[in-house]
Amino acid sequence: xxxxxxxxxxxxxxxxxxxxxxxxxxxxxxxxxxxxxxxxxxxxxxxxxxxxxxxxxxxxxxxxxxxxxxxxxxxxxxxxxxxxxxxxxxxxxxxxxxxxxxxxxxxxxxxxxxxxxxxxxxxxxxxxxxxxxxxxxxxxxxxxxxxxxxxxxxxxxxxxxxxxxxxxxxxxxxxxxxxxxxxxxxxxxxxxxxxxxxxxxxxxxxxxxxxxxxxxxxxxxxxxxxxxxxxxxxxxxxxxxxxxxxxxxxxxxxxxxxxxxxxxxxxxxxxxxxxxxxxxxxxxxxxxxxxxxxxxxxxxxxxxxxxxxxxxxxxxxxxxxxxxxxxxxxxxxxxxxxxxxxxxxxxxxxxxxxxxxxxxxxxxxx
Numbered sequence: 001x002x003x004x005x006x007x008x009x010x011x012x013x014x015x016x017x018x019x020x021x022x023x024x025x026x027x028x029x030x031x032x033x034x035x036x037x038x039x040x041x042x043x044x045x046x047x048x049x050x051x052x053x054x055x056x057x058x059x060x061x062x063x064x065x066x067x068x069x070x071x072x073x074x075x076x077x078x079x080x081x082x083x084x085x086x087x088x089x090x091x092x093x094x095x096x097x098x099x100x101x102x103x104x105x106x107x108x109x110x111x112x113x114x115x116x117x118x119x120x121x122x123x124x125x126x127x128x129x130x131x132x133x134x135x136x137x138x139x140x141x142x143x144x145x146x147x148x149x150x151x152x153x154x155x156x157x158x159x160x161x162x163x164x165x166x167x168x169x170x171x172x173x174x175x176x177x178x179x180x181x182x183x184x185x186x187x188x189x190x191x192x193x194x195x196x197x198x199x200x201x202x203x204x205x206x207x208x209x210x211x212x213x214x215x216x217x218x219x220x221x222x223x224x225x226x227x228x229x230x231x232x233x234x235x236x237x238x239x240x241x242x243x244x245x246x247x248x249x250x251x252x253x254x255x256x257x258x259x260x261x262x263x264x265x266x267x268x269x270x271x272x273x274x275x276x277x278x279x280x281x282x283x284x285x286x287x288x289x290x291x292x293x294x295x296x297x298x299x300x301x302x303x304x305x306x307x308x309x310x311x312x313x314x315x316x317x318x319x320x321x322x323x324x325x326x327x328x329x330x331x332x333x334x335x336x337x338x339x340x341x342x343x344x345x346x347x348x349x350x351x352x353x354x355x356x357x358x359x360x361x362x363x364x365x366x
Contacts, residue, residue, distance in 0.1 A: 001159070001206055001220045001221070001222055001364075002154075002155045002158040002159050002203050002204065002205060002206065002220065002221045003203065003204045003205075003206070003211070003214060003218050003219065003220050003221075004201060004202070004203060004204075004218075004219045004220070004221065004328070004332060004361070005094065005095065005099070005165075005202040005203065005204045005210070005213070005214055006088050006089065006091045006094040006095050006099075006201070006202045006332075007088060007091070007094065007199065007200065007201050007202075007325060007328055007329035007332055008083075008084045008085060008086065008087030008088030008089070008091055008199070008200045009083075009084050009087060009197065009198065009199055009200075009325075009326065009329065010079075010080030010081060010082070010083035010084035010085075010087075010171075010197070010198035010199075010200070011052050011080075011083075011197060011198075012052045012053055012054040012076075012080060012173075012196045012197070013052070014052060014053040014054065014055065014056050014057075015050055015051070015052050015053075016050065016051060016052075016053060016057065017049065017050045018043055018044075018046070018048050018049055018050060018051075018192075019043075020057070021043065021051070021191065021192075022040065022043040022044075022192075024057055024060060024061075025040075025043070025188065025191050025192075026040070027061070028060060028061060028180050029180075029183050029188065032183040035183060036183070036188065039185060039188045039189070042188070042189055042192045043192045045289070046192045046193055046288065046289055047289040047310065047313055047314060048192065048193065048313060048314060048317045049314045049315060050314075050315060050316075050317075051194075051195030051196075051316060051317035052195055052196055052197065052316060053175040053195065053196050054072075054076045054080070054173045054175055054176065054196045055072070055175055055176065059175075060175075060178055060180060061180070062180075063180070064243070064244070065242075065243065065244075066241075066242060066243055066244045069114075069176050069177070069244045070114050070115060070116075070244075072176055073113060073114025073115075073116075073173055073176050074114060074116050074120065074123075076173055076176075077111065077114060077116075077120050077171045077173060077198075078120060078123050078124065078127070080171065080173075080196075080197075080198040081109075081120065081124055081169050081171045081198050081200070082124060082127060082128070083198070084169060084171075084198040084199055084200035085124065085128065085167065085169060085200045087200070088167070088200035088201065088202050089101065089104075089167075089202065093333060093336070094214070094215065094332060094333075094336065095213050095214065095215075096212070096213050096214070096215065097213055098213075099165065099202065099210050099213055100129075101128045101129045101130050102129055102130070102131050103165055103209075103210060104130060104131075104134065104165050104166070104167050104202075105133075105134060105135060105161070105164040105165055105166065106134060106135040106136070106137065106154065106157055106158075106164065106165075106166040106167070107121050107124065107125065107130070107134060107135075107136055107137070107166070107167045107168075107169065108121075108137045108138075108139060108150045108153060108154050108166060108167070108168040108169065109121035109124070109136075109137070109138045109139065109169050109171070110139045110140075110142065110146040110147065110149075110150040110168070110169065110170040110171070110321045111139075111140060111146070111170070111171045111172060111321065112140060112141055112142060112143045112146060112172065112238075112320060112321065112352075113171075113172045113173050113174055113176060113177055113245070113320065114173065114176065115140070119136070119138035119140075120138070120171065121136050121138055121169070122136070124169070135157075137153065137154075137157075139153070141237075141352065142321060142351055142352065142353075142355075143236060143237065143320055143321065143351040143352040144236070144285055144287055144318070144320050144321065144323070144349055144350060144351040144352075145285070145321070145349045145350055145351025145352070145353070145355050145356070145357050146170060146172075146320065146321030146349075146351060147170045147199065147285065147321040147322060147323065147324040147325050147349060148285065148324055148347055148348060148349035148357035148358075148359060149226070149349075149351075149355075149357045150168045150170060150321065151168055151201065151203070151221070151224075151347065151359060152224040152226065152357055152359060154166040154168045154201075154203050155203060155221045155224055155359070156224070158203050158204070158205045159205070161205060162205040162206050162207040162208070163205055163207040163208050163209070164205050164208060165202065165203065165204050165205065165208055165210060166202070166203040166204075167200060167201075167202055167203075168200065168201045168202075168203065168325075169198065169199075169200045170198065170199045170200075170201075170321040170322040170324075170325050171198045171321075171322065172196065172197060172198070172319050172320035172321055172322045173196045174190075174194035174195060174196055174318075174319065174320055175194070175195070175196050176196075176244075177238075177244055177245040177247065178190075178191065179241075179243060179244065179245075179246055181243070182246050184246070185251075186246075186247050186248055186249040186250075187246065187247055189249055190247045190249055193288055193317055193318045194317055194318050194319070194320070195316050195317035195318065195319050196319060197316055197319035197322040197323065197326060198322055199322040199323075199324075199325025199326055199328075199329070200325070201325055201328065203221070215336050216365060217335065217336055217339050217340070217341060217363060217364075217365060218363070218364050218365070219331075219332055219335055219361055219362075219363055219364075220361065220362050220363075220364050221359055221360070221361060222272075222360040222361070222362050223272060223359070223360045224357070224358065224359045224360070225264065225267075225268045225271070225357070225358045225359075226355065226356070226357055226358075227260070227263075227264040227355065227356045227357075228353045228354070228355040228356075229256075229260050229353070229354045229355070232353065232354035233352070233353065233354070234248065234250070235248075235250040235252060235253065235256070235352070235354045236248055236249060236250060236253065236351065236352045236354060237352040253287065253288075253291060253350070254288075254290045254291055254293075254294040255294075256350070256354065257291060257294040257295055257298050257350075258294065258298050260350075260354065260356055261295070261298070261348075261350060261356050262298045262299070264356045264358060265299070265346070265348070265358065268346075268358045268360075272360060274344070274360075276299060276300075276301060278344055279301075279305070279344055279345060279346055280305070280340070280343040280344060280345060281305055281308070281331055281343070281345040281346075282295070282301075282305050282306050282309065282345065282346050282348065283308065283309070283324065283327050283328050283331050283345050283346065283347040283348070283361065284306055284309045284324070284327065284346075284347075284348050284349070285309070285323050285324040285327070285348065285349035285350065286309040286310065286312055286313035286318060286323060286327070287318060287349075287350060288313075288318060289313065291350070292306050292309055292310060292313070308327045308330040308331055308334075309327050311330065312326045312327050312330070321349075321351075324347060324348075324349050328347060331345060331361075335363050340363040341363050341364070341365050342362070342363060342364075343362070343363050344360065344361065344362045344363075345360075345361040345362075346358060346359070346360060346361070347359040347361055
């Protein structure tokens with residue numbers, strides 16, 4: 001068992017409503033008017049009201065090289081990651097007192113929307129008073145599953161090193177990958193869903209001296225499970241071009257919920273010797289409205305179990321790996337305020353590979 005101590009967010013300030021984004025897309029892809037008219041309803045049906053971007057609207061109208069996009073990513077990723085980290089280690093909604101950066105033993109940095117060597121976590125390390133013995137684990141290319149996978153790997157390390165603490169940072173600036181000359185269905189659908197965001201999560205081992213910094217009602221990670229489907233690499237990912245990343249986004253993803261995800265979920269619950277009726281909430285990465293609805297229908301559960309996921313989708317869109325951290329923050333806040341002692345949840349996400357990641361969460365008292 002490992003405790004989830006706190007969550008912090010780094011939110012870009014360029015907020016755009018869905019109707020504004022739809023009008024912008026109509027201007028950008030005016031040269032493909034017939035095709036665009038067939039695709040525009042996705043903006044109205046995406047269940048997204050607004051999103052946050054790291055750049056202003058006029059940036060999308062201009063041409064950008066891969067190098068300029070990536071330079072911007074590196075600069076802004078540091079800025080928003082530091083904001084999320086600072087909020088996480090000092091968030092008085094979750095912590096009785098701030099946890100010092102010197103007390104963090106490992107940093108996991110997750111992203112798929114820009115590249116850097118050294119990885120971004122090295123720059124974050126230099127900008128805050130981390131100790132030089134810190135363990136670094138940068139993770140790239142996991143896409144929408146990255147938040148859940150990052151938490152799983154951090155859990156395993158903290159479970160092994162029970163007196164340690166881990167900071168997981170998920171940073172995705174999806175807007176910087178936008179390709180204004182790519183009128184593919186995947187790209188247009190992506191513009192209806194994706195936004196920018198950063199989430200930081202603090203994991204604390206059961207023998208850490210910082211346990212006393214947590215509230216009496218604590219959220220724990222009990223177990224995790226990973227599954228990757230053979231020969232499914234074409235379902236989701238990037239095509240890397242001279243202009244940057246072009247999105248691959250298969251329409252078969254909701255169907256995989258019925259097969260891959262359901263099978264993985266049932267096997268996971270069976271291995272834990274618990275049933276669906278024992279789960280009070282799904283902390284699900286909201287890949288899109290259709291994905292969430294398919295999850296509900298496949299399991300035959302009420303949509304109120306996915307309330308936090310729908311809420312994040314409406315107000316932020318899909319921020320790739322960071323999105324599930326936004327959902328987790330809502331459940332963490334609600335559980336502390338409403339005392340969910342003994343309640344269980346499943347944190348889950350699907351991503352490139354094609355892969356599924358599951359974590360069993362449980363509220364425990366001091």
